[in-house]
Amino acid sequence: QDNWMMTTTWPSSLELIEFDKHFVDLANKLTGDTLTIDFFEGGSLVPAGEVFGAVQSGTVQAGADWPGYWAGRDAAFTPLATTPALFNAVDYVNWIQQWGGREFYEKTYGEFGMVYLPYGVTNNESGFHTNKSMTTLEDLQGMRLRVSGNEQGRILERLGGSQVSMAGGEVYQSLERGVIDGGEFSTPNVDYSAGFQQVTTHWSTPGWHQSASVFGVAINKGAWDALDADTQEKLRIAADATMLWSLSFTEKRATEAYSKWDEEVTVERYTDEALAEVQNVANEVIVEVSCESPTAGAVYLSMAEYLGNYSQWREASAPYNLGRTPNGPSIEELQACVDG
């Protein structure tokens, strides 16, 4: 009979917490009396940025997160969490479950004494909310945009914009008063509940800065090892079931939110030329980051290999396939970085 405390990086108001609740609910049902997970919403035990440390030190047994928050400890956490202009949500599911992606989560979190169960994916993030039309890269020149992430900032600056770092709570007001020219935050439903439609007039899709995202739970290794194999298996089953649920859940919520956005602001797409150039720059930055960090490089290489390997069947099955084959970074360049 084990009792776990589990917390998350998400406050109750952010819909992302639904993934965590769904997982905890399933896990508690499956494990019956052998394990009880006591779930505490984000901020009630430790602040979002400290979830990793609290799990690592064993203060809490489990912490739900978005791996990208821990990129300051290892750059590999970024591609485990999201990619600029590369994977979609199904790519993540494929790669994690069948193309060896799961091992990178186990290995990266394992370095810090934790086990990781990925259990949530979201598709494309919204992208930039602005007060002017932005469909070409010329429109992007000199724009001061709130964007989080290191790779994302580098891409934006190479495209001619300026990255502004800003606490999440300041974005709304800064948009309202024009401190920044635009900003991104999360998926359409989350951005809508943050009220950005009240303070911006335009929204440029797609959100190339984060083509898809992964969420899951980090578990203290000691707590995990104390479970019997049967219970561990049940937690993995709960995680896999939650992942499939999360995909359709967020796509539904984003669809509902999109129609509300469409009524209230002008939604515009970037031109195909702009997106092609974004892809080139994103590839450059991915290779650059891979050369700086061999651990991140190994993840990006595995992702590129998956894309190459899957591309033949994906294209053969077009148009009834799952998404596109991006013109991603070159496997040879990534291999060269990883080999040093």
Added chain:
Amino acid sequence: MTGLGGESIALIMFGLLVLGLMMGHPLAFVLGGTAVLGALIAGKPMVLGIVINRIFGDVIDNYTLIAIPLFVLMAQFLSNSGVTDKMFESLRLLMSNVRGGLALAVVFISILLAATTGIIGASITVMGVMALRPMLQYGYAPTLTTGVIAASGCLGILIPPSIMLILMASYSPLSVGELFAGAMLPGVILGLLYAGWVAIVAAVRPDMAPSVQPDDMPPRRELVLMLLKEAMPPLLLIFGILGSLLAGIATATEASAIGAALALAIVIARRRFTLAGFYDALKETGKTSAMILFIVVGATAFTGVFNITGGLRATQEIIRGLDMEPWMLMTVMMFIVFILGAFLDWTGIVLLSFPIFLPIVQEMPSVDLLWFVVLMSIVLQTSFLTPPFGYALFYLRAIAPKEVKTTDIIKGVLPFIGLILLMCVAVALVPGLVTWLPATLYR
């Protein structure tokens, strides 16, 4: 689960808080010590790791809180230069025909300050340093003086921009903009209620709010010049901060740095800059900022342990056990917030009560969530003023001279607590006070 139940832990931790305060130990360490003892008594010493996680994540790694030292620095630059004392003298003379003129000045300047920041500690320190000495010197009753400064200083957390409203938005489905718009009217009206009360007191009890002696009165032309010279710079400063915010030049946090720089520029322009005075301002700012932020440190430790040891859950169960009509439940919830306000800071109350209250409120079709949250933020105004645990009382105690008794401060805020409750009734009866502005701006 081993150890004591949530109810017992909640009782023990509140008991320790009261004990420590009665013993006269610094509040920051009473909160921190209670957190540690609470975890030990609950038989869960391993949860103490969250204390450091919370201090780092909530207080250190928190961009918004940079505004605290910067607004304190702004106040110090102004006060050490003597600019603010002169400004109040000018305002006193300007309002010499108005009974209670200085107290009214405090209210109006507080409303302006409230529109530049949302930090209680900083607002009260600014107003306290600016107005306390001049008011006592001119014969205002210590009770009215401290009451009006403490109550007006708290408006900053209600009138946007406000870190409390930002936190509330991040812990609810409401947007920051809606909350800001919703709290704007009630905040300003509450300020006007304070002004009205001051006017009544001054009319009924002139001894508490004296008017200026005629022989103090300089010639009219001299007075106008003095006003232009003395009162304008700080007012320009306030408008400078507001302006940089409204013009979209800076965020609320950045505006605090601009405020400090403008204050320094005023000091230099008035040829009152000395290196020693500058360094003194830095030292005073350091002490005051550490004092305020260590209370946040203690509070975050306390709240974390309170949640993790089951105090929160116990409270939840009690509330859910009640089966009441919506209006009755609203009243009970607001009463609980009021009572909690006597012991906890707003961060703790918001973090404790939102997870319990909001799901219940959202289930009720007849209750508007925005209205509920704004009503609660008005009730939370009392939390700064109600003993034994009112931060406004503490901040004021820290800057008031020894002659001002703590009991004077407590007596002084009582009528203002009454006015806040009156405002709550008004908002309960006329929900449009909250919902009209957001609906006009955003729909």
Added chain:
Amino acid sequence: MIIKAIDAINEFVGRIVVVLAVLFAAIIIYDVIMRYALNAPTRWAFDLSKQLYGFYFILLGAYALKHQAHVRVDLLLERFPSGVQRVVEILGYVIFFFPFTWVFLTRSYDFASTSWAQGETTYGAVALPIYPLKAALCVAAALLLIQGVSEVLKLIFGRQEIVQ
């Protein structure tokens, strides 16, 4: 002797650290100017000013204690005779202050050494090292603890005589 040494350390630290406020104010203003006037916001101002603020207030906790700047409620205490006052004040340190600072010190030591071993950096626009700030948390706890010792010694031997 111990009292003088401890007070001197915290006075010294305090007098240096208070100056940091000017630094982070200047960085923030520089960033506003770069962003607003020149349309070229810095990548580092956000994280750097936040870190400097962290060093600033946490290291000043002990300095504030030395100057008795931490807010307390003297409602009941001021009515007791001075001997009782001193005993109650010492008890306050024993019951509340030392348990807290001890946990603060030991836990922040683990916290800082983990971060130090990982070479942890910020994850945003720039990768600033974050372990010095976490180490400062531990140093701040130590400074606070020894200042508490000094304050208790002052209470035991009588604050007045010491101050003379």
